[in-house]
Amino acid sequence: xxxxxxxxxxxxxxxxxxxxxxxxxxxxxxxxxxxxxxxxxxxxxxxxxxxxxxxxxxxxxxxxxxxxxxxxxxxxxxxxxxxxxxxxxxxxxxxxxxxxxxxxxxxxxxxxxxxxxxxxxxxxxxxxxxxxxxxxxxxxxxxxxxxxxxxxxxxxxxxxxxxxxxxxxxxxxxxxxxxxxxxxxxxxxxxxxxxxxxxxxxxxxxxxxxxxxxxxxxxxxxxxxxxxxxxxxxxxxxxxxxxxxxxxxxxxxxxxxxxxxxxxxxxxxxxxxxxxxxxxxxxxxxxxxxxxxxxxxxxxxxxxxxxxxxxxxxxxxxxxxxxxxxxxxxxxxxxxxxxxxxxxxxxxxxxxxxxxxxxxxxxxx
Amino acid sequence: xxxxxxxxxxxxxxxxxxxxxxxxxxxxxxxxxxxxxxxxxxxxxxxxxxxxxxxxxxxxxxxxxxxxxxxxxxxxxxxxxxxxxxxxxxxxxxxxxxxxxxxxxxxxxxxxxxxxxxxxxxxxxxxxxxxxxxxxxxxxxxxxxxxxxxxxxxxxxxxxxxxxxxxxxxxxxxxxxxxxxxxxxxxxxxxxxxxxxxxxxxxxxxxxxxxxxxxxxxxxxxxxxxxxxxxxxxxxxxxxxxxxxxxxxxxxxxxxxxxxxxxxxxxxxxxxxxxxxxxxxxxxxxxxxxxxxxxxxxxxxxx
Numbered sequence: 001x002x003x004x005x006x007x008x009x010x011x012x013x014x015x016x017x018x019x020x021x022x023x024x025x026x027x028x029x030x031x032x033x034x035x036x037x038x039x040x041x042x043x044x045x046x047x048x049x050x051x052x053x054x055x056x057x058x059x060x061x062x063x064x065x066x067x068x069x070x071x072x073x074x075x076x077x078x079x080x081x082x083x084x085x086x087x088x089x090x091x092x093x094x095x096x097x098x099x100x101x102x103x104x105x106x107x108x109x110x111x112x113x114x115x116x117x118x119x120x121x122x123x124x125x126x127x128x129x130x131x132x133x134x135x136x137x138x139x140x141x142x143x144x145x146x147x148x149x150x151x152x153x154x155x156x157x158x159x160x161x162x163x164x165x166x167x168x169x170x171x172x173x174x175x176x177x178x179x180x181x182x183x184x185x186x187x188x189x190x191x192x193x194x195x196x197x198x199x200x201x202x203x204x205x206x207x208x209x210x211x212x213x214x215x216x217x218x219x220x221x222x223x224x225x226x227x228x229x230x231x232x233x234x235x236x237x238x239x240x241x242x243x244x245x246x247x248x249x250x251x252x253x254x255x256x257x258x259x260x261x262x263x264x265x266x267x268x269x270x271x272x273x274x275x276x277x278x279x280x281x282x283x284x285x286x287x288x289x290x291x292x293x294x295x296x297x298x299x300x301x302x303x304x305x306x307x308x309x310x311x312x313x314x315x316x317x318x319x320x321x322x323x324x325x326x327x328x329x330x331x332x333x334x335x336x337x338x339x340x341x342x343x344x345x346x347x348x349x350x351x352x353x354x355x356x357x358x359x360x361x362x363x364x365x
Numbered sequence: 366x367x368x369x370x371x372x373x374x375x376x377x378x379x380x381x382x383x384x385x386x387x388x389x390x391x392x393x394x395x396x397x398x399x400x401x402x403x404x405x406x407x408x409x410x411x412x413x414x415x416x417x418x419x420x421x422x423x424x425x426x427x428x429x430x431x432x433x434x435x436x437x438x439x440x441x442x443x444x445x446x447x448x449x450x451x452x453x454x455x456x457x458x459x460x461x462x463x464x465x466x467x468x469x470x471x472x473x474x475x476x477x478x479x480x481x482x483x484x485x486x487x488x489x490x491x492x493x494x495x496x497x498x499x500x501x502x503x504x505x506x507x508x509x510x511x512x513x514x515x516x517x518x519x520x521x522x523x524x525x526x527x528x529x530x531x532x533x534x535x536x537x538x539x540x541x542x543x544x545x546x547x548x549x550x551x552x553x554x555x556x557x558x559x560x561x562x563x564x565x566x567x568x569x570x571x572x573x574x575x576x577x578x579x580x581x582x583x584x585x586x587x588x589x590x591x592x593x594x595x596x597x598x599x600x601x602x603x604x605x606x607x608x609x610x611x612x613x614x615x616x617x618x619x620x621x622x623x624x625x626x627x628x629x630x631x632x633x634x635x636x637x638x639x640x641x642x643x644x645x646x647x648x649x650x651x652x653x654x655x656x657x658x659x660x661x662x663x664x665x666x667x668x
Contacts, residue, residue, distance in 0.1 A: 127564070153567065
């Protein structure tokens with residue numbers, strides 16, 4: 001198999017919560033792969049570490065201590081490198097009793113080294129679109145000028161006129177009506193969906209290899225959401241761009257993803273092909289994924305007038321992690337044989353089918 | 366046939382409707398704002414003209430010539446449009462020359478407070494952390510010191526020179542600018558377009574200079590500058606009244622009011638009233654200019 005475009009290994013991003021005087025492990029050992037021309041969906045509840053994973057890849061984490069370890073291997077036709085190369089040297093960690101006690105991080109040294117590694121990556125190789133598109137555009141600059149700025153920055157086109165034509169071309173490609181007129185619109189004069197289209201145009205104008213879409217449909221109307229998803233699907237087919245799609249909306253993930261990773265409590269609990277993982281009937285499934293799928297309304301459930309299942313309990317506290325499985329307290333599939341193991345040992349990701357991994361004791365012998 | 370003059374174009378494709386507006390935030394300039402700004406610009410123009418006239422000595426009369434035959438001449442007598450003061454000097458010429466005391470020193474004060482204020486504000490707002498703490502302490506320290514006391518200290522240590530006064534004024538104006546810029550950046554950081562700009566690969570320098578300062582803070586800076594000019598005039602006036610401002614025989618509006626005030630009760634109201642009105646209308650002009658520009662550039666936006 002070809003080398004994956006993006007390979008995140010054991011990524012850890014911690015934050016210090018002043019109110020609790022403790023370290024929150026937002027992302028705690030996430031490993032993911034995004035292959036060439038592949039869309040990987042990342043699902044999970046709020047606070048499961050989805051967005052923080054994306055921001056860590058982009059090097060956008062600010063505030064201490066932030067990213068503290070792991071590796072992010074990036075390999076496109078033009079660039080091959082580890083985005084966290086040698087950064088471990090700036091961090092010292094002390095753990096004990098399920099808590100992170102101290103993190104010593106040379107913040108300025110880390111930032112400098114990180115900026116060096118990220119140079120030429122942001123926007124050029126990895127582009128990102130955000131939730132709440134209108135806030136992601138500068139309110140005082142016309143949409144067209146903002147795209148032109150991106151084009152001139154990354155596409156090697158320095159002539160303003162040519163860059164402008166390219167920007168209009170991209171406005172057209174994301175299906176914004178009358179792009180020449182729209183060029184002079186300010187973000188406040190456009191709808192949320194339009195702004196998101198403009199953001200997509202800006203992100204793709206530099207023809208990056210990887211697009212990180214951080215909840216691209218959140219905050220939009222349902223019909224517009226659907227259209228943005230269609231657009232992303234189409235652009236993916238046209239340009240063959242790899243996408244890391246982050247969403248809590250399973251229907252969006254279902255429509256776009258080739259592979260899906262389910263995040264829970266800052267770690268991947270299930271990772272596999274979208275067709276297997278999102279099929280509620282399919283066999284091997286992490287209890288959390290099963291519960292997530294059960295909580296999504298679908299036709300059969302509506303016809304049968306069945307109640308939607310909620311997942312009992314709360315999002316896990318990542319300050320004091322219990323020694324066992326993080327889903328232990330909310331799990332409804334614990335059998336007497338494995339109960340002791342569930343409570344005591346954190347399970348590893350284990351292959352249950354080719355390319356399908358689950359982190360659950362039920363599938364480990 | 367009557368045709369509607371206001372045509373709002375709606376174009377509908379892919380189900381998303383929005384209107385075309387050339388202006389960023391549906392701004393329609395209101396008539397009061399236009400009047401404010403128009404009046405303010407008129408004052409700015411008059412100040413500039415007076416400055417040039419004074420600088421090239423193109424005055425109707427010699428402002429320093431003492432005429433013992435015409436003490437306290439009322440306005441309009443003997444070629445003196447605004448009359449003469451207690452030493453028989455032409456008030457009109459002295460008024461025009463008086464702007465020299467404010468123009469360059471005022472600009473110096475504005476320059477000091479804006480340049481240092483912008484640097485500190487960007488450091489505090491954009492960098493945050495340790496820099497923010499230190500800068501907050503510094504601005505609070507400067508703010509907690511009474512400005513007049515500071516100026517009197519400097520005057521006592523050096524000499525009552527308008528440039529020293531304006532330098533102190535510039536430095537004491539730093540906290541206001543720094544806090545305004547830092548606060549603005551904090552608000553901007555909550556909307557994530559700065560983050561999006563970083564993700565786009567823009568250099569920090571471009572983000573700060575172009576996206577933050579030029580596009581999002583320019584209104585604020587213009588307003589700070591116009592308010593600063595009005596404040597400079599007001600400060601010199603109060604100091605002159607205490608006798609610490611511009612020293613005779615160099616005219617300034619402050620010391621003209623002060624010297625004329627002694628004769629006010631005797632019925633000779635014009636030597637102090639003329640500069641007092643000049644101060645009133647000029648400061649009003651600068652403040653209205655700032656206010657109008659604020660409303661035009663910043664306020665009344667639909668978010």
